[in-house]
Amino acid sequence: MNIKEDINDSSINKLNQAIDTVSHIILGKEMAIRLTLTCILARGHILIEDTPGVGKTTLSHAIAAVLGLSYQRIQFTSDLLPADILGVSVYNRENEAFEFHPGPIFSNLILADEINRATPRTQSALLEAMAEYQVTIEAETRKLSLPFFVIATQNPNNQVGTFPLPESQLDRFLMQIDLGYPDAKAERQLLIGEDRRRLIGDVRSVFNAEELIRLQNQVESIQTADAILDYLQDILEFSRNSGNYTQGLSPRAGLAILHAAKAWALLHSHSIVLPEDIQAILPSVIGHRLNYAGEDNHNLTPAQHLIQHVAIP
Amino acid sequence: MPKIELSLDKLVCLSVGILLAGLPHWPRLPFWIPAIHLLLIAGRLYLPYKQKKFWQTQRSLIGLARILIMIVGVIGVYTTYGTLTGRDVGITLLVLLSSLKILESQTQRDFYVCAYLGYFLVITNFFYEQTIPTVIYMFVITTIMTACLIGFNDINKRFNPIQLIKLSSTLLVQSVPLLLIMFILFPRVNGPLWGLPEDALTAVTGIDDQMSPGSISKLVQSSEVAFRVSFAGDIPEQSNLYWRGPVLWQTDGRKWTHGTSQNRLNSKSVVFSGDSTRYELMLEPTNKKWIFALELLNDAPADAYLTQDYQLKTGKAIQARKAYQLESYTSYQLNELSEDALVRALALPETSHIKSRDFADQLRQQYQTPEEIIQAILNWFQQNAFIYTLKPPLLTGDSIDEFLFNTRQGFCEHYAAAFTVLMRSSGIPARVVTGYLGGEINPVGDFLVVRQYHAHAWAEVWLKNKGWVRIDPTAVISPERVDQGIENAIPEAVIDVPFVLKNNSTLSSLWQRVRRSLDTLNYQWSQWVLGYGPERQQQLLNMLGLKAVDWKSLTILLFIMLGGSILLLGLFLLVKQPKASDPAKRYYNKFCSKLAKKGFIRQAHEGPIDYANRVINSQQHLAGDVEMITRLYVAIRYRSEADKLAELKQAVNTFVFSRSHSN
Structure with a gap:
C-alpha cells in the first residue's frame, strides 16, 4: 500500500519525472538517485564513496542536466591548490587593477571528484565553502550562487595516494552513499545501450533553479508529529548509550536525520514524516557518522543494526 | 582468551564477593587460613593491576610464591586436621585455594573461574547452616557474583556497579519461578535436603542420657x-x-x-x-x-x-x-x-x-x-x-x-x-x-x-x-x-526479653510478638522447605490432584513444567505489545496482536506501512481492512488527526483475521 500522496505540486511531479529520466541514464540506481535529490532538497551535500567506473560522474552530470543547473567538475589531485577551486585575482594591465577570475566553485552543482586525493588544505577550502555558502578571497567575501550543491566522490580510503577526510569534515556531508555495481539486468542494458554521455547531452531540462529553491524552502513545512520526534530521540539515545558504537550521534546528526527525512517525505509528496521515511534515509545519513565499538563481527552495517534495535514508539 | 583490563571496581566486587562467601566459615577454620585469605586478596588488590609490566617481569616470582603458599597451606591443613578428606578440610582448602586463584587471575578465563568458585563457596555454607538468614545471605552473595559475571562481559563499560547489581538482582528474581518448579517437583529421597557428614553435630545442647x-x-x-x-x-x-x-x-x-x-x-x-x-x-x-x-x-x-x-x-x-x-x-x-x-x-x-x-x-x-x-x-x-x-x-x-x-x-x-x-x-x-x-x-x-x-x-x-x-x-x-x-x-x-526492655511492658510485649512471629516463620521453613521430603511432596501433589506419582513421571513432569514455563515466557515476550499511553497506539497494538496470533508478528522496528505491506503481500484479501486501519492510525499518530480515534477503535474491534477462500 501507499499512503495517500497529499501534496499536489507540479514541481514535485517534475522532480519525479527527472528521477525517471536519470534512471534511464544510470540504470538500476533509482534509490541512489532519490537519495541524491533528497539531499539537494535538504540543502545538503553528498559524498559518494566507490571504486572508479561505477557511474559517479555520470550520475552527477545527469542530475545537473535534468535540474537545469550550472555544472562544474573539479578533479582533485594531490597538487590541486585552493585557488584552483575558489578562483584567483589576476593583474590586468589594461585596467591597472586586479581582476577576479572566479573558480569552478561558482556554479550550482559541483562534482568534486576523488576529493581524498587532494591535500587537506585544498579539501578544507572546498568544505568551508560547502558549509558557509560563501568564499573569502583576499579579504573579500563572495556569495556562491544558489542553489549550491556538491557531489563529492572519494576512492576507498585504503587506496594509494589518498588523504582520508577527517570525521569533522565528513560531518559536513549530509549523506554518504555508495553506488555499487549494477545488477545483471541493468548491466546488460548498459552494454547494449547507447553511450551514456551522449544520452546526457539529449536530456532536456525540466526544471530551474528558482523552482528548486522554492522546494527547498517547502521542506521546512513538512509535519513531524511527537511520535516521530520520540522515535528520532530514541535513535539518538540508543546510538549514545547502548555501548554498541564508538561514539553516539551528535545533535547535528539528529538535525540532519530530521531534515533529510522531511526532504524524503516531500520528494514522495507526503506532507508528514513517517518512521519509514527516517529508516529510508538513515543508512546514508549516519553511515559515515557511526562506527561499531569493539570488534566488528556484525553482518549488518552500524546503521542497519541501529534501525533493527530501536523500537518504533 | 584475551587478557582483559579488569577495572578496579570489578576486581574489588569479585574480591568482596569471595570474601563474603567465605566469611561464615571463618570461625570454623584454623585461625591462619582467614589470615592468609585476607592477605592474598588484599595483595591482589594492592599489586598494581594496571602495570602489566609488573606481571610480566615478576611472573616467575609470583608463580613461585603461589606454589610455595599452596604447599605450605596444604601441609598446614594436614597437620591441623590429620587428614585431607572430610567436610571441614575440604572447605578449608577451598577457601585457601580461592584466594590463590584471585592472586593469579590475569585473563578473562581466570576471572570467570573465580566467580564460579565464589558460587561454589557460597553453597558450602549449607553444610553447616540451613536457616533463613543463611539463605538470604547466600542470595546476596549470589547476586554479587552474578553482577561480577555480567561486569566481565560488559566490555564497553556501560554499567556502573549499582546498575550491575540491579541487573543481576533482576535476573535472580526472574529465575524464581523456575526455582520453585525445580524445588517442588524434583524427585525427593528420604533424608534431609543436604546429607550431613558424621562430624556435623558434635556440640548440640539437649537432654543427655x-x-x-x-x-x-x-x-x-x-x-x-x-x-x-x-x-x-x-x-x-x-x-x-x-x-x-x-x-x-x-x-x-x-x-x-x-x-x-x-x-x-x-x-x-x-x-x-x-x-x-x-x-x-x-x-x-x-x-x-x-x-x-x-x-x-x-x-x-x-x-x-x-x-x-x-x-x-x-x-x-x-x-x-x-x-x-x-x-x-x-x-x-x-x-x-x-x-x-x-x-x-x-x-x-x-x-x-x-x-x-x-x-x-x-x-x-x-x-x-x-x-x-x-x-x-x-x-x-x-x-x-x-x-x-x-x-x-x-x-x-x-x-x-x-x-x-x-x-x-x-x-x-x-x-x-x-x-x-x-x-x-x-x-x-x-x-x-x-x-x-x-x-x-x-x-x-x-x-x-x-x-x-x-x-x-x-x-x-x-x-x-x-x-x-x-x-x-x-x-x-x-x-x-x-x-x-x-x-x-x-x-x-527464662531470658526471653533483653534486660533493657524488661521495665517497659509495651516494648517487651512487642519483643515477644516479634520473637514469636520469627519462630513461626522458622517453623514453616522447617516444615515446608527443609522438611520437604517424599511424603510432603506426595502430600502437595495430592493437593494438586496428582495421585501416586513415582519419580520417573515426576521427572517428566518437572521437565514439562520447566520447558512449558520457558516457552510461555518466550511467547509472552514475543506477542506482547508494550502498553502504550497514546490511545491510537493502543488500538494499533491490539490490531497487531490480532495479526500476530495468525503469524504476522510486527517487528519492533517495523514501520506501519512496511508492516501493512508485508501482511497484504501474503493476504491479499485483507488489503482493504489492513489499509484502512493503517491509514487511520497514521493519520492520528503522525498527522495529529485525533478526531479519527473512534473510527480506528471501531475498525480494530471489528477486524477479524479471516483466511482467504483460495487458501
Whole structure:
C-alpha cells in the first residue's frame, strides 16, 4: 500500500519525472538517485564513496542536466591548490587593477571528484565553502550562487595516494552513499545501450533553479508529529548509550536525520514524516557518522543494526 | 582468551564477593587460613593491576610464591586436621585455594573461574547452616557474583556497579519461578535436603542420657528450641505436658544412667483411657537416638521403636530436623515390669545414702502402704523449707544425703533423684524420667515451642495395682513449675526479653510478638522447605490432584513444567505489545496482536506501512481492512488527526483475521 500522496505540486511531479529520466541514464540506481535529490532538497551535500567506473560522474552530470543547473567538475589531485577551486585575482594591465577570475566553485552543482586525493588544505577550502555558502578571497567575501550543491566522490580510503577526510569534515556531508555495481539486468542494458554521455547531452531540462529553491524552502513545512520526534530521540539515545558504537550521534546528526527525512517525505509528496521515511534515509545519513565499538563481527552495517534495535514508539 | 583490563571496581566486587562467601566459615577454620585469605586478596588488590609490566617481569616470582603458599597451606591443613578428606578440610582448602586463584587471575578465563568458585563457596555454607538468614545471605552473595559475571562481559563499560547489581538482582528474581518448579517437583529421597557428614553435630545442647546434680539446671540456661509441636486438636493442659525422654534406672550415688541396654517393647501392657491427642512433633537435630513424646505414647512411628520403659528410640542419631506424627494418651495405666526390671528399680549403691536409708526405715515403720510413704515424703518436702532454685549450693560428699538433710536447695534433678533414692530405700520400685515439661504456645502459628529451659526430671514409682505412676516431687516444692511452666516459676531462668526492655511492658510485649512471629516463620521453613521430603511432596501433589506419582513421571513432569514455563515466557515476550499511553497506539497494538496470533508478528522496528505491506503481500484479501486501519492510525499518530480515534477503535474491534477462500 501507499499512503495517500497529499501534496499536489507540479514541481514535485517534475522532480519525479527527472528521477525517471536519470534512471534511464544510470540504470538500476533509482534509490541512489532519490537519495541524491533528497539531499539537494535538504540543502545538503553528498559524498559518494566507490571504486572508479561505477557511474559517479555520470550520475552527477545527469542530475545537473535534468535540474537545469550550472555544472562544474573539479578533479582533485594531490597538487590541486585552493585557488584552483575558489578562483584567483589576476593583474590586468589594461585596467591597472586586479581582476577576479572566479573558480569552478561558482556554479550550482559541483562534482568534486576523488576529493581524498587532494591535500587537506585544498579539501578544507572546498568544505568551508560547502558549509558557509560563501568564499573569502583576499579579504573579500563572495556569495556562491544558489542553489549550491556538491557531489563529492572519494576512492576507498585504503587506496594509494589518498588523504582520508577527517570525521569533522565528513560531518559536513549530509549523506554518504555508495553506488555499487549494477545488477545483471541493468548491466546488460548498459552494454547494449547507447553511450551514456551522449544520452546526457539529449536530456532536456525540466526544471530551474528558482523552482528548486522554492522546494527547498517547502521542506521546512513538512509535519513531524511527537511520535516521530520520540522515535528520532530514541535513535539518538540508543546510538549514545547502548555501548554498541564508538561514539553516539551528535545533535547535528539528529538535525540532519530530521531534515533529510522531511526532504524524503516531500520528494514522495507526503506532507508528514513517517518512521519509514527516517529508516529510508538513515543508512546514508549516519553511515559515515557511526562506527561499531569493539570488534566488528556484525553482518549488518552500524546503521542497519541501529534501525533493527530501536523500537518504533 | 584475551587478557582483559579488569577495572578496579570489578576486581574489588569479585574480591568482596569471595570474601563474603567465605566469611561464615571463618570461625570454623584454623585461625591462619582467614589470615592468609585476607592477605592474598588484599595483595591482589594492592599489586598494581594496571602495570602489566609488573606481571610480566615478576611472573616467575609470583608463580613461585603461589606454589610455595599452596604447599605450605596444604601441609598446614594436614597437620591441623590429620587428614585431607572430610567436610571441614575440604572447605578449608577451598577457601585457601580461592584466594590463590584471585592472586593469579590475569585473563578473562581466570576471572570467570573465580566467580564460579565464589558460587561454589557460597553453597558450602549449607553444610553447616540451613536457616533463613543463611539463605538470604547466600542470595546476596549470589547476586554479587552474578553482577561480577555480567561486569566481565560488559566490555564497553556501560554499567556502573549499582546498575550491575540491579541487573543481576533482576535476573535472580526472574529465575524464581523456575526455582520453585525445580524445588517442588524434583524427585525427593528420604533424608534431609543436604546429607550431613558424621562430624556435623558434635556440640548440640539437649537432654543427655545421664543425669547428675546440676546437669539439667545448666541446660535450662539455654533458650534454644528443642522441638516444636502442632496439635491436631486443642493443646492439652500445661500440667499434662510431660515430654518423655531417657528413663534412668541406675545410679552410682551421684550420677544416674540408663544402665543395661534397653529392650524393645514386645507386648504392650498398658491401658489407655480418655481421648487421644494427635500431634506433629518437629524435632531439632539432637545427634541422639531418642525422640521426645508426650506421656504416654500409643505407638511408635514408622522409623522408630518403643523400649520396655516406653521411651521412643530411633536406629540412627537424629542429625536433621525431622517431623514425626504421633498419638498419645495423657491418662493411662502402665503395667510393664519384668522380674529383672524389678531388681533394677530397687537397686542402690551398697554403701551410700546412709542418712537417707535411715530416714526411709523410719518411714517404713511409721506407715504401712507405699501410697502412705509417698505422701509422707512429699509432705516432708513441703514442710521442711525445701527451695526450688536454679543455683543450688555445690553438693560435696554424698550428694543425696547432703541435699536432703543439709542444703535443701535444688532444681528438679535434685528432687527427682532424691525422691527416687528414698523410694528405693523404702522398698518401692522407682526410676527417674528425664525430658521436658510444658512449652510455650506461639499464638501466631498456633503451635507449641519446647525450649531447652523446659528441661525437667521426675520420678516414676511402681505401685501394685496402679502400675508405674508418675510422681513429680518438684510439684510439691514449686507447684507453679508444673501448672504454669518455668516462665512463672523461675522467671529469671527464662531470658526471653533483653534486660533493657524488661521495665517497659509495651516494648517487651512487642519483643515477644516479634520473637514469636520469627519462630513461626522458622517453623514453616522447617516444615515446608527443609522438611520437604517424599511424603510432603506426595502430600502437595495430592493437593494438586496428582495421585501416586513415582519419580520417573515426576521427572517428566518437572521437565514439562520447566520447558512449558520457558516457552510461555518466550511467547509472552514475543506477542506482547508494550502498553502504550497514546490511545491510537493502543488500538494499533491490539490490531497487531490480532495479526500476530495468525503469524504476522510486527517487528519492533517495523514501520506501519512496511508492516501493512508485508501482511497484504501474503493476504491479499485483507488489503482493504489492513489499509484502512493503517491509514487511520497514521493519520492520528503522525498527522495529529485525533478526531479519527473512534473510527480506528471501531475498525480494530471489528477486524477479524479471516483466511482467504483460495487458501
